[in-house]
Amino acid sequence: MTWGLDDVRVSFGRRTALDDVTVRARPAEVTIVVGGDGAGKSTCLKTLVGLVRPQAGTVRRPPKQRIGYVPATSGLYADLTVQENLDFIAGAYRLPGGQRGERERQLLERTGLAGVRARLGGQLSGGMQRKLAAALALLHAPDLLVLDEPTTGVDPVSRVELWRLISGAAAQGTAVVVATTYVNEAARAASVVLLEAGKVLASGSPDAILRAVPGAVGTAARTGAGLPGPLSWRRGAGWRVWAPGGELPAGVEPATPDFDDAVVVAELAAQAGR
């Protein structure tokens, strides 16, 4: 069963938050929704799990008790201990005793939280809180796992642990949807939706998105020769340049676009189209 949004429109008053957005969530696959602050990622995920009702389009999702959802803020009880958080969620989903102990043990081990069972949720580091929230959402082995920016502000070691947890869920057949502002995380996905200002700028596999970058992308070492310009941006000490027609200016070396370039080009193209 493929879950997801089809041609969904969501408005809050006069403001259109999502405009004709399609996101597919297939079992045993990770779909990543990438976009900056205000792109509509949270609205997209809330619509998918049923917290926001769309004005138009179709939403397909499993029954509520088969969904695991972690909002961008928290997702755990700060005044309960790690163990109490687990007990509370296990109780809410009526998990049978035997299955519950084993599942808890696995998740605590995978998240490195086994040593802090007695610590209050609110006293965990930011990275530990995000890992606990993800573990709580996975406790009942959901069919659809939806995580809103699980890795924002998390240190790279915890980030890798979180991704191991997320990928492990997909490996066991769960359909996973993750929102992120970190473009490099897109490489981890089977499928990527690039969202900006409520619109889908590009979607597909990471490779397909790279192949579809229009025109040519190049690099220039220094300022000058028309740099900076409207179609150039900084990359390290040098510049990147996009030539929509495919002809790079003199002094600009052709480059193979990476995902970061693909996203910037899509944003520049969208701006030009406005």
Added chain:
Amino acid sequence: MTPVDALAESAAVWRRFGSHVAVRAVDLAVAAGEVVGLLGANGAGKTTLIRLLLGLLQPSQGSVRLFGAPPSVSGRRRAGYVPQTLGLYDDLTVAENWSFTAAAFGVRAALPASVAGVRNELVGALPLGTQREVAFAVALAHRPELLVLDEPTSGVGPLGRARLWEQIRQAADGGAGALVTTHNLEEAQECDRLVVMADGRVVASGTVAGIVGDRTVTEVRSADWARAFAVLDQEGYEVQVHGQGVLRVTGQAADVQKVLAASGIEAQARTVGANLEEAFVALVSGPAFPGRAVPGPAVA
């Protein structure tokens, strides 16, 4: 080796809090015109080090110099700081925030063009990317010679990030130095040079290529990736999924191939160069971090 014109530098600096050692024998220098990235897991000592460099904390041992002298209020006036929380007044307009900071630093300057369009908006009502641009403009108002930036582009899309980096680079091209702390490895790759801290120490420094060095990981491609993931994970390998059917595994290709073959999984394993994230995890997961990123067991 410390450049003579270091804007901020520490030499064998230590800082203890009671029995806890936050910074251990750290040498760091930021020169004019360079952008230095400071990376580390939470609790690695980054924030303590920055507070030492700015003179907001005294070293337990070792020395710190800011603009060639012991850190002082007059030294700090020559630095600009943008915290992750931006340090703006949400309930003042952009223009009011600007005048307030300009007055505090005794600067007479017009609001920069980049944020003039939102001059009468309350900062709290602006999108995060725009708030960050305002925070930059305010921090750069007194033309600081040293910028200290904490996750400067967190939460901003790639184009917004590139635009903010244009401002950082412009300041560096004009001779300022920048020290950027970040968890965001995309942001780290924008820096000229990186310093990686773990457990209070500097565990690596240099360019991205230098830090990654000749580290490798094993890339596994398999139609049965889900089972390959489960088997390798179970065996204690650090496994990350990179696209559909592709795994990146910390360990030797031959060992990984053997483990998979033993479980009857068809897969192609090959050695590939590590990325910055993989190098970082390996660097900070030394003996000081038991239980993390344990290398895969040898297969008999």
